Amino acid sequence: MLDTHVLLHLANASILTGIMLSAMTRWGFFRYWWVLTKFAITMSQLYAAIFLLSPRLTALAEGVHGSDPALLVATVLMASAIAFQAWLSVAKPWKRTPWAEARLDVPLPPRWVIRLTMLAPVLDLLLAEAVFGHAAPLFTTLTAIGYPIWRGIRLAGHAGG
Template sequence: MAHLLDNHVLLHLANASILTGIMLSAMTRWGFFRYWWVLTKFAITMSQLYAAVFLLSPRLTALAEGVRGSDPALLFATALMASAIAFQGWLSVAKPWKRTPWAEARLDVPPPPRSVICLVLLAPVLDWLLAEVVFGHAAPLFTTLTAIGYPIWRRVRLARRAS
C-alpha cells in the first residue's frame, strides 16, 4: 500500500508542494536567497526530494515486491523526513534568522497577476493529468515551466518598467 501511495499520491503532492514553495519565494518579498530561513527551507526541500526519489522509493518498491522483509532504514528515513517537514513548518512561522549577506536592498516586489496565481494552482493538476493519462509516470512539465518561467518573466517585466 505504501508503494502505491508513493507512486500515485505522494509523488504528485510533493511536486505540488515544491512548486508552491518556489512560487511563494518568487512572488513575495521573502525571495529565494534574501533570508537564511527561506534558503534553509529550500535546501531541506531539495534534499527531501532527492532522498525520496533515489533512496526511499526504491526501498518501497523492493518491499512491495517482497525482495526483503522489514527495513529499519526505511522507518528511520521516514521519521527523518517527517521531522524535517515539521522543522520547515516551524521555520515558516518563526522566521528565526536574519537576512543573508547577499540580499538585495530592495524589498518591494510587485504582486503577481491573477493569471500567474491561477497557473500556479493549475500546474500540478495539469502535471497529474499528464502523468496519469499520457505518460503513465510522473512528468512535472508544467510545474517546472512555471517555476523557471515566472522569475524570468518577472525580471524582464521589471527591467522594462525601469527603462
Template sequence: MADRRSRSSRDLLVWMHVLTSVGWMSQALALATLLAFGLSTGDPEQRLSAVTMAEVLDEHLLLHMANASAFTGLMLSALTPWGYFRHWWVLTKFAITTVQVYAGIFVLGPNLQAGVRAAEDGRALPPGVAVGALLMASAMAFQTWASVAKPWGRTPWTRSPRAPRKVPSGPGWLFLVATLLPVAEYALSVGVLGFPFPFGSLLVALVHPIARSRGLRSGPAPRVAARGDAGPTSVS
C-alpha cells in the same frame, strides 16, 4: 479591483500549498507507520502487505503531493517580495525541499521497491526505508515551524547595491496558473501517462525567477507590494 483579484489568486495558491504540504507530511507519516509495522511483524504475509501498501502510497499519492507542495512553495517565494534568497528561513526551506524531493525520487522510491522484492522472497525489510520516511515527515514539521516563526533575519544579498529595494508581487493570473498547473499535471500523470510528469512545473519554476530578476534590475522602480501580498506564510 485588480489588487483584490491578485490577493484572491494569491490566497488560492497559499491554500493549494498548505493542502499539498499537509498531505505530503501526513503521507510520509503513514509511510513510516506501514514500514515500521512491516519491520516489526514476524508474519511474512503481513510484511508483504505493509510494504506493498507503502509503495502504492508513495507512487500514487505522496509523490504527487511532494511535487505540488514543492512547486507551489517555490512559486509563492518567486511571486511575492519574499523571494528565494532574501530571507534565511525561505532559503533554508528551499534547500530542505530540494533535498527531500530528490531523496524521495532517488533513495526512498528504489528502496521501497527493493523492500517489496525482499518481502516477496520472505526476507526482512531494509530498516532504512522507515527511517527515511520518518526523516521526511520530520523535515516537513521543521519547515512548518520555520514558516510560522520566520527566524534568522535577512541574507547578505538583500544589502547588495544591485538588489532591488522594493520587490512587487507577481500578477494575479500567474498565481492562478501556479495553482492550477499541479492539478493539470496530476490529471495528465494519472489519466494519460501513468507516471509523474511535472515538466511544466519545473519549467515555470526555473524560467520565471530568472525573467523576473532581469526585469526588476532593468525596469523602472516597482511599486510597493500591497499588504495582502506579504508572501508565503504557510508550510512547505
C-alpha cells in the same frame, strides 16, 4: 501505488508552491537564510525520497525484503524535517543574507500567475496519467522557470521606461 501515483505528484506540487511563494513574495529566493535552509531541506528530502526511499518501498511492497529499519528511521527524519520547516516558516529565525536586495516592496503577481501555479500540478498529474504513465512535471517546471524570467523582464521594462 501510493508512492508512485500520489506522493510523487504531491512532492512536485510542494516544490512548485515553495518556489513560487519565494518568487511572488518579499521573502525571495536568496534574501533570508531561513528560506535558503527550507529550500535545501526540501531538495534533500526530494532526492532522498526518489533515490533511497522509493526503491525500498517498492522492494517491501513486492515482498523482496522484509521490514526495513531504515524505512522507520527515514520516515522519522522526513517528518522531523517537515516539522522543522514549518517552524522556520513561523519563526523566521535568521537575518537576511549578504545577497539580499535593500528593496522589499515586491509587486504582487497577477492573478493569472497564481491560478497557473495552482493549476500546473493538476495538469502535470493529468499529463502523467493520460500520456506518459509516469511523473512528468512539465507545467510545474515551465511555471517555476517562466515566472521569474517574465517578472525580471517586466521589472526591467518598468525600470528602463
